[in-house]
Amino acid sequence: MQLVTHQTGPEGRKVKKVLVEAAADIAQELYLGITLDRAIGKPVLMASKFGGMEIEEVAHKDPTAILKGREAMVAEAVGKVTTAIAKAEAELKVQQARIEQVRLHLDDDFVAPARADMEKRQAEARGKAAKIVEDGKATAAVLTQMIETWKAAGPNARDIFLMQKLQSVMSSLVETIQTVSVDRISYLPATAHVTQGIQLVEQVKAAFGVDLAKVVARLGAPTEKTTGG
Numbered sequence: 501m502q503l504v505t506h507q508t509g510p511e512g513r514k515v516k517k518v519l520v521e522a523a524a525d526i527a528q529e530l531y532l533g534i535t536l537d538r539a540i541g542k543p544v545l546m547a548s549k550f551g552g553m554e555i556e557e558v559a560h561k562d563p564t565a566i567l568k569g570r571e572a573m574v575a576e577a578v579g580k581v582t583t584a585i586a587k588a589e590a591e592l593k594v595q596q597a598r599i600e601q602v603r604l605h606l607d608d609d610f611v612a613p614a615r616a617d618m619e620k621r622q623a624e625a626r627g628k629a630a631k632i633v634e635d636g637k638a639t640a641a642v643l644t645q646m647i648e649t650w651k652a653a654g655p656n657a658r659d660i661f662l663m664q665k666l667q668s669v670m671s672s673l674v675e676t677i678q679t680v681s682v683d684r685i686s687y688l689p690a691t692a693h694v695t696q697g698i699q700l701v702e703q704v705k706a707a708f709g710v711d712l713a714k715v716v717a718r719l720g721a722p723t724e725k726t727t728g729g
Contacts, residue, residue: 506557 504512529551537544550562650657701712 501515501518502512503515504510531546531548531551533546534543535546536542650661653660705711
């Protein structure tokens with residue numbers, strides 16, 4: 501029998517012996533072989549996931565489906581590099597998720613309370629500043645009104661101002677006076693001599709600090725006699 505394949509060329513090769521194997525339930529066929537690479541003059545390991553009797557046809561239709569030794573090593577290295585890159589990208593995503601989680605944790609525990617406290621203090625400061633400004637405006641308005649009133653009053657402005665303040669001064673003086681205890685009330689007839697006498701007693705007391713009424717009372721008091729044994 502003459503066998504013609506891609507390897508034998510069109511003239512073919514004469515088959516002297518045929519080996520027959522029992523049929524088997526094949527799940528998957530793989531191709532693995534060693535051949536001579538005439539370009540480099542060395543044996544080359546060849547492998548393909550498309551195995552079976554039609555490997556020559558596979559090599560003819562899709563040469564990339566058959567890997568040689570060097571190509572297999574390159575493919576393995578590329579596969580390892582691709583796997584490492586995929587793992588690194590996955591780890592990067594995990595770390596990014598952790599960073600975001602830490603950022604949210606810090607924001608909830610520190611940044612947000614600090615921001616809220618800052619906004620609270622700013623609001624309080626603005627409130628205090630607004631009160632100071634309004635108080636200043638009110639004081640300025642009162643002073644302006646007083647100046648206008650003073651100008652309108654003319655020469656009598658000072659007396660008018662003192663009369664306005666007299667009531668508050670008297671109220672303050674009255675509040676400082678404690679409860680007065682009255683021991684005795686004397687009624688004197690409203691004559692000119694009595695009035696002059698009272699004025700004299702008050703003038704002496706104010707000028708010299710001498711209470712004539714008490715002096716007269718002491719002089720008129722009975723003296724105690726002492727007896728010797």
